[in-house]
Amino acid sequence: MDWILNPILLSALCSLSSCVLQPEFVLFKEKKTWREAQSFCRENCLDLATIEDLGDIETVLRSVEGQYDDAVWIGLMKGEQRWHWSITEKDFYKKGEREDFIWDIQEDTGFNCGAFNNGTLFVRECITTQRSICFDGGKQGRDQYVHVANARTWIAARDHCRQFYTDLTSVRNDAEYQIIREVAGDQQVWVGLFRDIWVWSDQTLSSFRYWKTGKAVYTPSDGNCGALMKSVSGRWGERLRAEKHPFLCKCGLTMMHLKMTISSQDAVLEENLPAMKNDLLIQIKKELAEKGVNVTELQWKSFVRATKQN
Template structure:
């Protein structure tokens, strides 16, 4: 392990060992601003709650029940970059590279995606379209179900989650082909969407539970997210300076290592997301090659100004 730690000290990332602990969400009833709630969660637990799927959402709903009057903070806030996500958020569902296997036919400013003739097109989320659901309880081509009710993207997602597992993802050439065949020439919504929302602990959960009146949120919203009493716990945006109860995520302990890195290329921008992603991948490969039995997740921890690295004078 000493060799691994030495390599980590040269690279600059935060290292998390989870050992498959079960989620534990703790409800704090004393109202705080979003930033105050984040600080308390990080001091007393792990961070503000990250919610990865509907099962965890139900755990959080059970934890807060009727103990709040208006809103409850969770760990989601608005970032500065629109990023594409699959609605089906389960990390174990995707092999390396499959989350980003996006075969675009057209690129526009829209924030949802349809499958059309074996490729992806960016599409407005408010259009009424057929969709393709995914059913994890079945096998082979039977996993992909055409929904011939015309719906907006969020309604299609909720329909698929209620009746099957979720809107389908497109992870590889085989799935692109199957969905094209299932759609029978129709443009169909799939589970791809983009938004600027980020979790406080910097994990990449794509799970969203917005209230029914909202589509895929991008602009014109407040910067922090809360569960709303009036929508039975579904999410809405609120000003971060409002004070509300909050939910902390206490599932794991994090180990943070403050590091210094001296790149061989002086022109290399260490705050470039692609550079940071490359370094994380190299570190993950190193950990795997050393046959560690721990369950780990490597992430960058951003500073207050949004950067990971600060250049020393």
């Protein structure tokens, strides 16, 4: 990122992209229905917890460890059915690439997994066994796309790709459609497309799922909300929203500090520091807004380093 600031300050800053924003998850032990928990989180925090990746899972499991007996509500609920890609990282997709679907014939078969053949996508039953294309984020160019010849179900193919590569591949744009067509040849293959009915309370479009092992991509059931389940080591299960459980709220964002050292011997810097600091706050707030993070308060904290006395 380019900073439009006095050059003296540039060498003392980390770029905003290297300063990590993390959600703050808070467990409330009072048992409530899912709707009651949702209302409480919206009134007192941001919303029920949205869990977007394995990093969030690790944070959440640390925050609830040993503090619940059965289940903990999170912000997952049944809503409108839609298609997702198995790779969840936000920065992996440019605008519009999550929905760049080129279907052959999108029949309403009731099946919930996506396959690729001859440049187009197909809806297939998830228990069908066929070849797959994995994505390897550690490689570059065409080498990122790995044709796996062993026939597997969609879930088994996804788990194989996650174990040995990154995940089943997404198909994001025209260039990727062409590469995958060349890699797959005339074979129909699994890609990372799946459909389910789960949505997040705060309307985040995350496709991350952490269901108990062996759960189908989506099957109708009596449960209508998602919860962390102690019986399966914090993986998710479906529960009826009228049940009462502890719940997990997302209560804000914490940011790693931008750290800089100022020498009191630098008269030019000291003279211009207030204006430069104000400019920097404006720049940071703008960058955060572009990343979809609304900041209500942003301020400096100053610390004076003690000098060693001889």
